[in-house]
Amino acid sequence: MQEERRREEGQEIMNTKILKENNEKIVINLTNTNFETANSIRRSCINNVPTMAIEDVHILANNSALYDEILAHRLGMIPLTTDLKTYNKLEDCKCKSAGCARCTAEFVLEAKGPATVYSKDLVPTDPSIKPVFDEMPVVKLFENQEVRLTAKACLNNGTYHTKHSPCNAYYQFYPNIKVLKSKKALDDICPRKVFKNGAVDKDNLLNCNLCNACTDAFPDSVTVEPEENNILLTIESWGQLAPKTIYNTAITNLISDLDEFKKLLK
Ligand code: SF4
Ligand SMILES: [Zn+2]
Numbered sequence: 295m296q297e298e299r300r301r302e303e304g305q306e307i308m309n310t311k312i313l314k315e316n317n318e319k320i321v322i323n324l325t326n327t328n329f330e331t332a333n334s335i336r337r338s339c340i341n342n343v344p345t346m347a348i349e350d351v352h353i354l355a356n357n358s359a360l361y362d363e364i365l366a367h368r369l370g371m372i373p374l375t376t377d378l379k380t381y382n383k384l385e386d387c388k389c390k391s392a393g394c395a396r397c398t399a400e401f402v403l404e405a406k407g408p409a410t411v412y413s414k415d416l417v418p419t420d421p422s423i424k425p426v427f428d429e430m431p432v433v434k435l436f437e438n439q440e441v442r443l444t445a446k447a448c449l450n451n452g453t454y455h456t457k458h459s460p461c462n463a464y465y466q467f468y469p470n471i472k473v474l475k476s477k478k479a480l481d482d483i484c485p486r487k488v489f490k491n492g493a494v495d496k497d498n499l500l501n502c503n504l505c506n507a508c509t510d511a512f513p514d515s516v517t518v519e520p521e522e523n524n525i526l527l528t529i530e531s532w533g534q535l536a537p538k539t540i541y542n543t544a545i546t547n548l549i550s551d552l553d554e555f556k557k558l559l560k
Pocket of ligand 2: 384394395
């Protein structure tokens, strides 16, 4: 509805097109926009998309080489798979932040030495919330050493603590490359392998990071211009959420924050 109204009012609508996507990374082409908007989306991806992370650790036994605080901090930094449909943020939950099955996931960890304790040793009560990577070392235990603990994870944003941040996100302008005179030497000068046989290799065009090494070396043969209002946004997930989910949630949360800001201005 909002989009239709804006079209009727003659306002430009940002267009998006997915150029590359896999489980870890997405590259989105944003057109009819500007870098301020792209940067707001980027910041929203990093700071305004909640993920699960361990917040409370109850240590029952720990005679390892690590202090309780360091152990708890390490557990907090382990990325956990996140289910945004089932879990609420603690502050938004009906339990009024007391902690319940709708806002808190629990884990048990029990290990005896000699052994290395890995992230996979955290046993979840909800199988949908578990460490993204199995082999993250937590602590090394020697003979007669043990760790026993319970941990609670909750949903929160990167603004609260960076352990909740779901991704790295960055953008650049779309590269407009024109080869004026074909030159085989371009293949070797470009550190990102954008050229093949002296021409732009279309499959590698998006690798261009606008470094200008080619134009500095061969100013008469090639030009590279950043296309304004044509932006490549890259989102690299840490694994808690799919990259497309991060993008969609970031946009939804950004719009809702702007709506709230608008209401406060009235
Ligand atoms: S600007 Fe840099 S990355 Fe882009 S084509 Fe030229 S040398 Fe390659
Ligand atoms: Zn709750």
